[in-house]
Amino acid sequence: MSRTLFSLVFTALVGFSTLVGTASAQESADLPDPHGIGLREAATPVAEEIHIFYDAILVPMKLGISFFVLGLLVWVAVRYNKKANPEPSKFSHNTPVEVAWTVIPVLILLIIAVPSFELLQVEDKMPDGQVYEYEKQSGTLFGFENDFPEARMVNKKRHIEVAAVADSGERRLLQPGRDYDVEGLGDPQVTVKLAEALPGSEHLMIRAGRTRVGKKKVLGVFGSDRSEIVPAPSITIKATGFQWGWKYSYPDFGDYEFTALMLSEQEAGKDLYRFATDNDIVIPEGETIRLITTAEDVIHSWAMPAFGVKIDAIPGRLNETWFYTEKKNTYYGQCSEICGKDHAFMPISIKVVTREEFEAWVDQRREDEGLEPMFGQQNLAAVQGGASVQAALK
Template structure:
């Protein structure tokens, strides 16, 4: 399934609602057609905390049609909003709930994955990677093995000179190609491995909510320094990601893509010393 892009869409509705009409505007073969394709949650607007609703908390009419009518047992509380996530791409320990005789809401080990919000192009070469971000002016940078003297012994052949940076909780599309011979972009922590072939574009995707730095390697024998082509992905908050994109834009002579004035102002507010 790694070569099939998730296509789930997110819809949000204000507090107080009990009935909503949700577009089901996928291609007919991809429409939301049963409760395994839906996730509903109540989101606290102050904290961002989400409470997932069980299948007995709402009723759905129109599965397979161009519009779904969802009726809640109780109105959305004040200070909260309803989030509806609809799509057919699901990951987790039990991605095929219905085939296992289970219903959504009885098991929290699988999750509908939203459509990609970011695309990154990874070009393999002997022996390193070039990454570009076409959504943000197509800036690019090379990522090579970090020199042995600059990293700990545990990270040598894992760490790179430049990390791929992505936001947590968003689906990332990776498009691969090769500049000279066949390489392969592999990130075990994400369950992702795809060839980077000269003259061809392959694509895959990954999703994680856990911030941190993850390491992978080129996994296609590509020459004498094949073992020296590490991959590193740094997963950060959305705010950190936007600040990083602006930094890269500046380095490449581009205008900033995000207005971080409010974020900077909040960070500069002195702590209450009373």
């Protein structure tokens, strides 16, 4: 097949898979669509990378292979049936064909293997990006210390993201070359030089680091790069699976643990039954969470489709992964390792809120445990897990 023809077919298939992806886009609540054929909407950069891998590489490949094999079957049935071909040939070998059916599948597997290994590494490796926020000022020079380990020093423009942040929290990404220049890449001190000072309503935020995650070019060639630098984790959550529910602790915020058990059908309502729990995990938006999993009795698996996370919870072992989301919502997942008779009844629910709401929730938790508040924002309405389930549906 000529190169142009190949890229034409490829583009058509990518287009088709994108269409399928859009058709199955979800409404606000993160629930499976009974009629959907795509993946649950991505809420983290890792999930976005998984979706690109699936939509742009795996789906076109499996469609291409299926249609190719179907075509061969039809061709053989029509061209070589007894009527059309009464005298069958008697050869038993064809070296070019045998080489082709060995080499082509190897190439296909390689095309799948390279991006999937990269994905596995992204999911496994804890991000180490740094975020620097600067107070509002009229200057154009902003510096930070390049204090990463030597092998991960910021030494390319790609390792820096510069954004103007409005009072509302909205981020406007600045363009290197046009809006700013960087000096001192690879040196202990890096300076960002803005082309012009920011308006008074915005302040500067610089993200630095090599952990770039999110939509990247397909096979390094097709499409655009929308990856972002992910900051190092600021919160650790430990999830312990047991027959049949989950226990969570937030070691950064006090020595206590709470359980999250499935709500009954009456409590949860029809749509959220088997998704809602009596205690949501609550996390702040825009912060990286380190998740540690383990189990008390048998192997469970903590899975959150919208986050692209699935990690085994094994008795006597700690597994570690991470997630980062900027999309406020309530997300639902389930135990994904058959773990006994009530395996289907140990859902996982995560509520992503603002930092202020998160702090209020932490203080509420601490109060329930008889501890002093940590952030002292008692006046803020506490975000109660579980009780907010119906609100999340709206």
